[in-house]
Amino acid sequence: xxxxxxxxxxxxxxxxxxxxxxxxxxxxxxxxxxxxxxxxxxxxxxxxxxxxxxxxxxxxxxxxxxxxxxxxxxxxxxxxxxxxxxxxxxxxxxxxxxxxxxxxxxxxxxxxxxxxxxxxxxxxxxxxxxxxxxxxxxxxxxxxxxxxxxxxxxxxxxxxxxxxxxxxxxxxxxxxxxxxxxxxxxxxxxxxxxxxxxxxxxxxxxxxxxxxxxxxxxxxxxxxxxxxxxxxxxxxxxxxxxxxxxxxxxxxxxxxxxxxxxxxxxxxxxxxxxxxxxxxxxxxxxxxxxxxxxxxxxxxxxxxxxxxxxxxxxxxxxxxxxxxxxxxxxxxxxxxxxxxxxxxxxxxxxxxxxxxxxxxxxxxxxxxxxxxxxxxxxxxxxxxxxxxxxxxxxxxxxxxxxxxxxxxxxxxxxxxxxxxxxxxxxxxxxxxxxxxx
Amino acid sequence: xxxxxxxxxxxxxxxxxxxxxxxxxxxxxxxxxxxxxxxxxxxxxxxxxxxxxxxxxxxxxxxxxxxxxxxxxxxxxxxxxxxxxxxxxxxxxxxxxxxxxxxxxxxxxxxxxxxxxxxxxxxxxxxxxxxxxxxxxxxxxxxxxxxxxxxxxxxxxxxxxxxxxxxxxxxxxxxxxxxxxxxxxxxxxxxxxxxxxxxxxxxxxxxxxxxxxxxxxxxxxxxxxxxxxxxxxxxxxxxxxxxxxxxxxxxxxxxxxxxxxxxx
Numbered sequence: 107x108x109x110x111x112x113x114x115x116x117x118x119x120x121x122x123x124x125x126x127x128x129x130x131x132x133x134x135x136x137x138x139x140x141x142x143x144x145x146x147x148x149x150x151x152x153x154x155x156x157x158x159x160x161x162x163x164x165x166x167x168x169x170x171x172x173x174x175x176x177x178x179x180x181x182x183x184x185x186x187x188x189x190x191x192x193x194x195x196x197x198x199x200x201x202x203x204x205x206x207x208x209x210x211x212x213x214x215x216x217x218x219x220x221x222x223x224x225x226x227x228x229x230x231x232x233x234x235x236x237x238x239x240x241x242x243x244x245x246x247x248x249x250x251x252x253x254x255x256x257x258x259x260x261x262x263x264x265x266x267x268x269x270x271x272x273x274x275x276x277x278x279x280x281x282x283x284x285x286x287x288x289x290x291x292x293x294x295x296x297x298x299x300x301x302x303x304x305x306x307x308x309x310x311x312x313x314x315x316x317x318x319x320x321x322x323x324x325x326x327x328x329x330x331x332x333x334x335x336x337x338x339x340x341x342x343x344x345x346x347x348x349x350x351x352x353x354x355x356x357x358x359x360x361x362x363x364x365x366x367x368x369x370x371x372x373x374x375x376x377x378x379x380x381x382x383x384x385x386x387x388x389x390x391x392x393x394x395x396x397x398x399x400x401x402x403x404x405x406x407x408x409x410x411x412x413x414x415x416x417x418x419x420x421x422x423x424x425x426x427x428x429x430x431x432x433x434x435x436x437x438x439x440x441x442x443x444x445x446x447x448x449x450x451x452x453x454x455x456x457x458x459x460x461x462x463x464x465x466x467x468x469x470x471x472x473x474x475x476x477x478x479x480x481x482x483x484x485x486x487x488x489x490x491x492x493x494x495x496x497x498x499x500x501x502x503x504x505x506x507x508x509x510x511x512x513x514x515x516x517x518x519x520x521x522x523x524x525x526x527x528x529x530x531x532x533x534x535x536x537x538x539x540x541x542x543x
Numbered sequence: 544x545x546x547x548x549x550x551x552x553x554x555x556x557x558x559x560x561x562x563x564x565x566x567x568x569x570x571x572x573x574x575x576x577x578x579x580x581x582x583x584x585x586x587x588x589x590x591x592x593x594x595x596x597x598x599x600x601x602x603x604x605x606x607x608x609x610x611x612x613x614x615x616x617x618x619x620x621x622x623x624x625x626x627x628x629x630x631x632x633x634x635x636x637x638x639x640x641x642x643x644x645x646x647x648x649x650x651x652x653x654x655x656x657x658x659x660x661x662x663x664x665x666x667x668x669x670x671x672x673x674x675x676x677x678x679x680x681x682x683x684x685x686x687x688x689x690x691x692x693x694x695x696x697x698x699x700x701x702x703x704x705x706x707x708x709x710x711x712x713x714x715x716x717x718x719x720x721x722x723x724x725x726x727x728x729x730x731x732x733x734x735x736x737x738x739x740x741x742x743x744x745x746x747x748x749x750x751x752x753x754x755x756x757x758x759x760x761x762x763x764x765x766x767x768x769x770x771x772x773x774x775x776x777x778x779x780x781x782x783x784x785x786x787x788x789x790x791x792x793x794x795x796x797x798x799x800x801x802x803x804x805x806x807x
Binding site: 487488490492494495496499501507508510511512514517518 | 597599621626630631651654688689705709
């Protein structure tokens, strides 16, 4: 055994098999789950590292972890704590600190809990959906690893025909106050005819270096409407693998809104499977990369069903010596007659050392479909800068105005005014952070 | 009182990888309280002069000075010149999607104030309402994205709105009359005239005498081939309107090709 850092050890396969089994047993997990974890481990051992176009992340510390254990985290303080107080679900590390649901939602049978408690109390639902519809064990190395190693996450179930107006807000904080694992696995099940708005915020606390593995499986059953916003603001100390995967049954609608405002290295898979006829997925993403970080986002929508509709719109800003990659993947499977797949990926670079790639990948296996893409990587328009400067606005402020303008194409399309304001504030903070260095 | 002095200004632009001399030694003095107009045929360097004073990096000063109250602005950046008191109403204002007119104006005003003394929102909105009224502009225009989708006339009006909000010492109005119908021209002129004070000077650049009926200049300068060749009062503009630039050129005995001649 090699010690890497104070708390995290590099473990060999045999230790991992034993460690995962022991963890599962101490948690009194059902047999099916113990087996799923072991299958997932075998897949993890056997599969190669998934390929992200235009990015090499081999040297990232994604596999520096110890065997799973029960960890306790203290609540956070300061600004983050204020935000936490307003959340329906608030967790630090593996510890669930706060859980509240409006009485009306409870009466209608909505379930919001953490994954551990869902395994105990709603085992049938977890078994039906966990790695069964959106993701599957064996899909790839990283999601398999997460399934073997997961220690908590949120679980949200919205019963048939229940329509929730108020958003469910989930704040999950990676605990970097000590060196530790973070394997979070989250499930959102919108049963047929239901409607739900979810805002998931991923943040971090503390200054130790950790790796966050976060999976979110969203199951949108027939005729459901899921609006999912993911606002990620993890620190430079957090290396992250994010995977948010949607499964859409017939006529389901899934609206994703992502803000990748992390300061550390991140690879992300934001994928939607349009399985059911007439289902529709919309993905809107904004991202900022600064200093020396790399953020690489694979955003894929696959049209399986007839008359399915996929839309991807992404805007990213690159400052300093950072790298930001948008791989937009539109895949229309044979038999998806009348499918539509459109995407637009745009990057704006503010530094000569910045690196960006907006890479549209269209895979079309059917004829009577509609597919389109637009991509651009550009620099700040000099005429715009000159105009702003000529009114006395200093260059850093002018740049921020131009950046805000560039991102506005996505921001103004966001559904909630409150979210638009929050994102404008987050963007402002991100841009000022960079300038203070 | 402030003074803006242009001394023997020589300026080139890069065309086809070669430097072409556009301004060949311009001398001009403006004082606050005065209204100046520069007229002249196409391609004679009028816009080059205004862009150079503002500091547009596309124009290269090879010699000469731009002095504001004795301080040379030549080495100053565009935003520093603006904060020193210069304003250029542009012929082709940029469009910036996502930045509203309101946030743009606030940023411009606050850039002139200390960070701990930013303009209070209510003061700002009061001032904005007052200036919008002068220009017959609706509130909704202030909330729209900066010049995005504005008609030619709306853009010009918006330039004047900025002028009224920012209150510079000197404004250069580069063909503020182009593309305006009479009604719009009157509104724009009303805005500029509303600025008239002992603490404000104007330099208008125009092809046509028409603008000068609405904003009456104290001085009219005629520019040809990169130099100011004649200076007079408002009457000079009327003479030019009657006789054309060719008449003046011949009277002065200049060997200058005029664009209109070329066309003929």
